[in-house]
Amino acid sequence: MGRVTDTHAAPTPSSFAEEFLDELHFELGVSRETASPTDLYVALARAVRRHLVEGWFDTLSTQLGGDSKFVAYLSAEYLLGRQLENALLATGLTEVARDALDGLGLSLDELSEQEVEPGLGNGGLGRLAACFIDSLATMDVPAVGYGIRYEYGIFRQTFVDGRQVEQADDWLALGSPWEIPHPEMAVTVGFGGHTEEPAGTGEGTADGAPGPDARQWVPGWTVEAVPYNYLVPGYGTRNVNTLRLWSARATKAFNLEIFNSGDYEAAVRGQTYAENISKVLYPEDSTPQGKELRLQQQYFFVAASLADTIARALGDGDLHALPDRVVFQLNDTHPVIAIPEMMRLLVDVHGLGWDEAWDLTRRSFNYTCHTLLPEALEIWSVDLLGRLLPRHLEIIYRINEEFLASLRDSGGNELQVRRMSIIQEQPERAVRMAYLATVGSTKVNGVAALHSQLLRDAVLHDFSDLWPEKFTNVTNGITPRRFVRLANPGLSALLDETVGTGWVKDLDQLRGLEAHAEDPEFRRGFRDVKAANKQRLVDLLATRDGLHLPTDALYDVMVKRLHEYKRQMLKVLHVVTLYDQVRSGALDPADVTPRVVVFGAKAAPGYRMAKDIIALVNAVAATIDADPALAGRLQIAFPANYNVTLAEKLIPAADLSEQISLAGKEASGTGNMKFALNGALTIGTLDGANVEIRDLVGDDNFFLFGMTEPEAEALGQAGYDPGSFYEQDPALKSAIDLIASGAFSHGDPTAFESIVSDLLWKDRFMVLADYRAYLDAQSRVEAAYADPDAWTRSAILNVARSGFFSSDRSIRDYLDRIWHAPAVPARSNG
Ligand code: 26Y
Numbered sequence: 001m002g003r004v005t006d007t008h009a010a011p012t013p014s015s016f017a018e019e020f021l022d023e024l025h026f027e028l029g030v031s032r033e034t035a036s037p038t039d040l041y042v043a044l045a046r047a048v049r050r051h052l053v054e055g056w057f058d059t060l061s062t063q064l065g066g067d068s069k070f071v072a073y074l075s076a077e078y079l080l081g082r083q084l085e086n087a088l089l090a091t092g093l094t095e096v097a098r099d100a101l102d103g104l105g106l107s108l109d110e111l112s113e114q115e116v117e118p119g120l121g122n123g124g125l126g127r128l129a130a131c132f133i134d135s136l137a138t139m140d141v142p143a144v145g146y147g148i149r150y151e152y153g154i155f156r157q158t159f160v161d162g163r164q165v166e167q168a169d170d171w172l173a174l175g176s177p178w179e180i181p182h183p184e185m186a187v188t189v190g191f192g193g194h195t196e197e198p199a200g201t202g203e204g205t206a207d208g209a210p211g212p213d214a215r216q217w218v219p220g221w222t223v224e225a226v227p228y229n230y231l232v233p234g235y236g237t238r239n240v241n242t243l244r245l246w247s248a249r250a251t252k253a254f255n256l257e258i259f260n261s262g263d264y265e266a267a268v269r270g271q272t273y274a275e276n277i278s279k280v281l282y283p284e285d286s287t288p289q290g291k292e293l294r295l296q297q298q299y300f301f302v303a304a305s306l307a308d309t310i311a312r313a314l315g316d317g318d319l320h321a322l323p324d325r326v327v328f329q330l331n332d333t334h335p336v337i338a339i340p341e342m343m344r345l346l347v348d349v350h351g352l353g354w355d356e357a358w359d360l361t362r363r364s365f366n367y368t369c370h371t372l373l374p375e376a377l378e379i380w381s382v383d384l385l386g387r388l389l390p391r392h393l394e395i396i397y398r399i400n401e402e403f404l405a406s407l408r409d410s411g412g413n414e415l416q417v418r419r420m421s422i423i424q425e426q427p428e429r430a431v432r433m434a435y436l437a438t439v440g441s442t443k444v445n446g447v448a449a450l451h452s453q454l455l456r457d458a459v460l461h462d463f464s465d466l467w468p469e470k471f472t473n474v475t476n477g478i479t480p481r482r483f484v485r486l487a488n489p490g491l492s493a494l495l496d497e498t499v500g501t502g503w504v505k506d507l508d509q510l511r512g513l514e515a516h517a518e519d520p521e522f523r524r525g526f527r528d529v530k531a532a533n534k535q536r537l538v539d540l541l542a543t544r545d546g547l548h549l550p551t552d553a554l555y556d557v558m559v560k561r562l563h564e565y566k567r568q569m570l571k572v573l574h575v576v577t578l579y580d581q582v583r584s585g586a587l588d589p590a591d592v593t594p595r596v597v598v599f600g601a602k603a604a605p606g607y608r609m610a611k612d613i614i615a616l617v618n619a620v621a622a623t624i625d626a627d628p629a630l631a632g633r634l635q636i637a638f639p640a641n642y643n644v645t646l647a648e649k650l651i652p653a654a655d656l657s658e659q660i661s662l663a664g665k666e667a668s669g670t671g672n673m674k675f676a677l678n679g680a681l682t683i684g685t686l687d688g689a690n691v692e693i694r695d696l697v698g699d700d701n702f703f704l705f706g707m708t709e710p711e712a713e714a715l716g717q718a719g720y721d722p723g724s725f726y727e728q729d730p731a732l733k734s735a736i737d738l739i740a741s742g743a744f745s746h747g748d749p750t751a752f753e754s755i756v757s758d759l760l761w762k763d764r765f766m767v768l769a770d771y772r773a774y775l776d777a778q779s780r781v782e783a784a785y786a787d788p789d790a791w792t793r794s795a796i797l798n799v800a801r802s803g804f805f806s807s808d809r810s811i812r813d814y815l816d817r818i819w820h821a822p823a824v825p826a827r828s829n830g
Contacts (some may be wrong), residue, residue: 013099020047038174041114045084045177049642051091052231056240058828064141070142071823072309075129075331078147079121081644083178084112085486090233105563115170117645119153122285123561124670125370129331131479131807137234137241140823147306149228149245152280157602157641162618166605177179179228187228187304187713190219195391211351217391223274224249225304235481236505238826246304248277284604286376295388302338319350319749323363327819330367333378333433339440340395366818367437367444370667372454382429404438420462438463443818447476448668448689472817475689476668477807480507483674487648490529507806510799517796527792537653545639549596554785558658559600559642562610564766565665570774571658576735582629592633593782600642619744652678659684662765664709673805679795683777696801703776706770722763
């Protein structure tokens with residue numbers, strides 16, 4: 001190995017500086033004098049990446065050498081966040097790099113700021129996948145994350161006159177130092193065409209003969225899937241796992257057409273069509289649109305990943321060993337086309353009989369559901385699916401026929417059979433992907449205890465009656481590396497001093513803090529950390545967004561995608577009520593607890609109501625800002641483009657975490673866990689993982705309000721009338737009337753008409769029904785905040801008792817309950 005790339009020896013600042021300059025000069029071709037900040041960042045990233053490669057090679061040779069089982073995590077989204085600081089943490093090189101850069105007159109922190117985060121996900125589901133691959137690597141579990149290398153990630157949000165405007169996220173524009181492309185390992189993926197009787201000698205079957213159940217798929221067109229490897233370093237281990245994201249490239253056949261067809265332009269258009277597949281992340285995270293390109297994306301990455309997995313797991317080995325060598329985890333229904341694809345590979349390509357193939361498939365797949373909203377359950381019209389994937393549709397039909405026949409055999413009545421059919425007949429024939437996933441998997445899990453229960457009781461009720469042992473729960477978690485150690489260095493230092501450094505890998509050790517909750521000295525230290533984090537946030541939002549915020553205030557934070565079920569409107573009504581009461585003289589401004597209400601939220605571009613709510617938040621913010629009566633008392637901050645990078649600054653500064661969805665609608669939430677672990681108190685409903693947070697941190701350290709899920713359900717059944725709540729609560733009535741009057745829209749009463757009328761006539765998520773309880777809970781918050789010692793004590797207990805929410809624990813649960821794949825620590829070959 002070359003002089004400066006000898007990554008065996010522990011690097012010193014001077015050797016690291018040399019590596020950094022080597023990258024800058026010889027790889028980027030830029031001199032120190034002419035280098036832009038981005039150049040410097042890219043050179044730094046590449047220098048750090050060198051130190052992951054040895055461990056990665058060791059991991060690959062250890063894992064591929066033995067006969068270990070590995071996890072193939074299939075996810076259409078990975079919301080990774082910035083990579084540099086995480087890689088430095090994992091390699092233990094943070095201080096070396098800092099010193100090296102100092103010596104060159106450069107600042108690590110400034111270069112880190114250059115990194116554009118890979119936003120290859122919408123929200124919770126994508127971020128969960130990123131936390132899981134971090135935990136898998138840290139726990140030495142052989143695992144590969146498979147997904148899509150979108151050229152454009154989640155859009156950048158800007159506000160124009162308070163309304164959301166989306167911009168393309170060209171995150172690759174300035175180079176992408178973390179990825180390693182392998183064009184030579186491209187996999188060909190077919191689409192369209194037709195199926196036929198297989199020819200005498202079966203295509204690719206092991207012994208050359210078609211299997212008894214084989215059909216031949218003749219695709220109409222193909223694309224190539226080019227793998228890009230991302231190194232996923234474990235913390236405090238040699239292990240470095242792989243995240244493999246696929247990028248679409250036109251096949252040679254497309255390029256040939258360029259020569260053969262006289263129509264050059266049309267041929268190039270064809271190329272563009274193929275390469276569109278990995279162009280952009282769909283920014284919707286509910287109400288799937290049934291868009292053809294989305295199905296193309298799903299099949300594209302699934303087909304490439306399965307081919308890759310089978311080669312990796314089996315080499316030339318025995319297909320019957322598949323379930324012992326690999327376990328697939330389906331992250332929601334987005335990759336569920338993998339089930340018929342596996343059947344196609346086994347039956348058509350490898351010549352297995354149907355029953356044997358089905359047994360192997362079912363034993364290899366597991367499915368995680370992330371929703372409770374019926375409209376979020378993916379379905380694909382038979383028409384579209386049959387056109388794009390004709391063989392897969394045949395396979396799905398046969399899976400369904402056999403499944404329904406088995407139901408009838410075991411005495412199922414016709415109503416039940418129709419309810420459980422993988423094919424829905426009305427309003428159009430379509431494949432219910434959640435049902436296909438359930439039928440084709442060994443285990444089905446929800447993402448929080450309540451959610452898993454509601455899956456069993458409602459969403460997949462018939463299936464859980466049929467196969468009770470199939471259903472399990474794995475409560476979500478978050479990685480303490482990124483969301484505590486990196487995001488909150490002040491708290492981390494305090495934790496290290498108090499309980500030692502082991503918590504980063506074993507978050508239950510935070511329990512050791514409990515004893516210190518009563519120690520005034522410790523409480524002071526804890527408060528100082530929170531104050532410093534607020535200062536850091538205030539500084540950031542001043543430069544990033546031009547906001548001027550006080551530090552000496554209660555930071556009340558609601559950050560998550562904008563959805564009606566999450567009830568940002570409830571928060572708005574609280575703020576409007578405070579404003580209204582001060583304005584009308586009912587409330588003395590001096591009695592208002594100084595509060596900064598922080599929102600962060602992107603709306604799906606086509607979601608009108610969500611966009612209107614964003615506009616309303618900004619309008620209320622501007623109106624309050626303009627009113628001197630509220631100065632220093634109440635302020636809304638709504639920084640645009642909430643993303644992982646901003647979350648890492650916002651969450652550690654929060655006092656109050658808003659988790660106020662209607663009970664029974666939020667599958668889990670993971671932001672809720674991040675806040676608790678950073679010492680914010682939760683105001684929340686009994687929904688998703690809030691239930692478990694409250695159970696653990698204790699009722700005294702959690703502001704509970706609102707209807708329970710059965711209560712909300714019963715109210716809906718009884719015929720919910722939001723107008724009656726409006727009529728009966730003068731404060732509520734006054735707040736809504738104020739919005740309706742145009743008070744936040746320069747006197748224009750039409751501006752928020754759609755919101756007002758929806759609340760009064762529909763209010764699907766029962767904002768008005770929970771309004772009074774929410775306001776009462778906010779009064780309890782104010783009373784509690786008035787006693788800093790008691791508040792801090794509660795905050796400390798939130799941290800101490802939230803170790804359960806480490807994604808390491810989630811992974812342990814997946815291993816115990818679903819995967820049964822032992823850890824395999826990487827052996828050094830060096
Ligand atoms: C099919 C397409 C429209 C689609 C794309 C993305 C559908 C859903 C999604 C993303 C869903 C999502 O992020 N769900 C969230 O998953 C988190 C992790 O489990 C949960 O904590 C959270 O409650 C849930 O809303």
